[in-house]
Amino acid sequence: MEYLYGLLFGTEPKQSDADASHTLRTKLEALPGDRDAQITLTAAEIRILKEATTTTRQKHGGGDELFVRMHSNLTEDLDPSTADAVVDAYGASPLKPNPLAKRRPSPETPQLRKACKNAVADLISERQLASSVPKERRKTLEAALSEVNAWGFDVWSVVDAFQGDTLLASRAIVDAVVFEARGFRAASASPILRQVVSKMLASYQDVPYHNCLHGADVLQAMHALLNLAPTFDDALDDDVVLVTLLACLSHDVGHPGLTNNFLVETGHELAIRYNDASPLENMHAAVALNLAKPYLRTRPSTDQKQNRALWIGLLLATDMKEHSQQIFELERALSKAKERGTSYEACTPEHHVPCLKIFIHACDISNPAKPWPVYRRWTALVMEEFWRQAELERERGLPLTVPARDATDLAQFQKGFIAFIRPLFAAADRIGGVDMSLPLERLDDTARRWQSGSPRAEAYDPPVATEPPPVSFQTLTEPVALGDDDVRE
Structure with missing residues (x-):
């Protein structure tokens, strides 16, 4: 399973973009070498994922619910504040244990998975560049x-x-x-x-x-x-x-x-x-x-x-x-x-x-x-x-x-x-x-x-x-x- 499946939504919906940029560099340290690594994304970081998936969702359909369903094996543990973060970033309904988790993935899932993978690759690249610059x-x-x-x-x-x-x-x-x-x-x-x-x-x-x-x-x-x-x-x-x-x-x-x-x-x-x-x-x-x-x-x-x-x-x-x-x-x-x-x-x-x-x-x-x-x-x-x-x-x-x-x-x-x-x-x-x-x-x-x-x-x-x-x-x-x-x- 792609390491993207290990992403967890975070609990800091009001984090500033500047703070998100700083913390994200630390969170992504393990990703290039550990495909099973799990990190917690804040609302600000989720917005970056949204930016990457918007075009693909419009082209292939599926909407926000499908994006959430991709991670349904992880969403059962989300607390209310995390759900609020997702609402803030996606305008989606508050998350609850998802009965769709066991269903066969929809045909659009590969395209959305690819878009999210692209977004994470972008974040990793940005982290690598930023870490090369003295504070x-x-x-x-x-x-x-x-x-x-x-x-x-x-x-x-x-x-x-x-x-x-x-x-x-x-x-x-x-x-x-x-x-x-x-x-x-x-x-x-x-x-x-x-x-x-x-x-x-x-x-x-x-x-x-x-x-x-x-x-x-x-x-x-x-x-x-x-x-x-x-x-x-x-x-x-x-x-x-x-x-x-x-x-x-x-x-x-x-x-x-x-x-x-x-x-x-x-x-x-x-x-x-x-x-x-x-x-x-x-x-x-x-x-x-x-x-x-x-x-x-x-x-x-x-x-x-x-x-x-x-x-x-x-x-x-x-x-x-x-x-x-x-x-x-x-x-x-x-x-x-x-x-x-x-x-x-x-x-x-x-x-x-x-x-x-x-x-x-x-x-x-x-x-x-x-x-x-x-x-x-x-x-x-x-x-x-x-x-x-x-x-x-x-x-x-x-x-x-x-x-x-x-x-x-x-x-x-x-x-x-x-x-x-x-x-x-x-x-x-x-x-x-x-x-x-x-x-x-x-x-x-x-x-x-x-x-x-x-x-x-x-x-x-x-x-x-x-x-x-x-x-x-x-x-x-x-x-x-x-x-x-x-x-x-």
């Missing part, structure tokens, strides 16, 4: 994540709360966006989805800039941009939103910290594999979709094909060599709409994918469009990555294609980059239903700061510059190994 930093983390819906979100405050652990910080950001703000916690494949997310984050290499935190940051930026375009956001199917967020998360998975040009010039195995055509982006797409197979298989076959096509298209749209072409095509579409006396609307179904491609590319290059303290830390890291490549190019006698450590006018370089990317944001701002005013305002503010005083990026003490580890395509595309519990019904 004195938890309020800081909560305050930081409370801004996850905003364009000005400070990713570095989350990293600082986790004492520099970018992998844990990335998990927290993804959880806050995908499973909390976007509500995919209630998805029937939630445990598998969490496995896929974890594998994607772990498949990033340890390079200064193109690491898992960058993937999580682009995911959050996409979430924030969609929030700034609510009519477009509402027009998108949930499946499309989730695939888009996962594409953002995985868009640089396995990145070696080197550019496409370097891979081509040095005859790297990725350049050979993809015939010198966007080797990084093609590799990212192949690795991401391989990692995502366990989740994609939970979708209908027609959805799988559409999701793959969308995912691939979004990742290929992040190739910087397509930047000017993207702007050209968008400007042409805007002009044609104007000639017809209409506007180019993001909400028009055939415009969804083109707009999402613009969005993911904008998010990928959006650091200068973020608040200055956030941007300058990213700047230090991307410059370190460039400098390392420049050293490798010099060692091999190649022309320098990126700035060198000893010959970088940082202010001039950043001003040039801002001037290069601003037209994309300006053109996107003219799409009906899209609002790029805040990113544009930030871009202009960043440019003015460099223009006025050429300020240095925040100090960054990098490790000794060594050649990045080689990329092994075979290693990166290794299938995700999931246990039986993760893939069965």
Whole structure:
């Protein structure tokens, strides 16, 4: 019997959510390793289960009575205060010894059991993340994540709360966006989805800039941009939103910290594999979709094909060599709409994918469009990555294609980059239903700061510059190994 059958309803209906969050971490300690463990859930904790089961109950029927009947072998011992807690959380009738306990489970029980199992898996994941943060930093983390819906979100405050652990910080950001703000916690494949997310984050290499935190940051930026375009956001199917967020998360998975040009010039195995055509982006797409197979298989076959096509298209749209072409095509579409006396609307179904491609590319290059303290830390890291490549190019006698450590006018370089990317944001701002005013305002503010005083990026003490580890395509595309519990019904 699944350990979920061991859950007992608690006796603290008035416990605050903050207290519930703290006590729940302790209660769940035994669950991952002890399938027969029994814990007492308070009303606040039951509400979290309700959140996870609501969608499933609506889809499969059965209602609250069925959820209670799942645990009928435990409910006979509930006292009145516990019954009141259930009433508070579920609006169900006070519980009494249930004569239905001996009956054969209703057909809906497996779906509800699965939804509850998903909820417990979410709680365990949250407990594991929370326990990684020192007590004195938890309020800081909560305050930081409370801004996850905003364009000005400070990713570095989350990293600082986790004492520099970018992998844990990335998990927290993804959880806050995908499973909390976007509500995919209630998805029937939630445990598998969490496995896929974890594998994607772990498949990033340890390079200064193109690491898992960058993937999580682009995911959050996409979430924030969609929030700034609510009519477009509402027009998108949930499946499309989730695939888009996962594409953002995985868009640089396995990145070696080197550019496409370097891979081509040095005859790297990725350049050979993809015939010198966007080797990084093609590799990212192949690795991401391989990692995502366990989740994609939970979708209908027609959805799988559409999701793959969308995912691939979004990742290929992040190739910087397509930047000017993207702007050209968008400007042409805007002009044609104007000639017809209409506007180019993001909400028009055939415009969804083109707009999402613009969005993911904008998010990928959006650091200068973020608040200055956030941007300058990213700047230090991307410059370190460039400098390392420049050293490798010099060692091999190649022309320098990126700035060198000893010959970088940082202010001039950043001003040039801002001037290069601003037209994309300006053109996107003219799409009906899209609002790029805040990113544009930030871009202009960043440019003015460099223009006025050429300020240095925040100090960054990098490790000794060594050649990045080689990329092994075979290693990166290794299938995700999931246990039986993760893939069965």
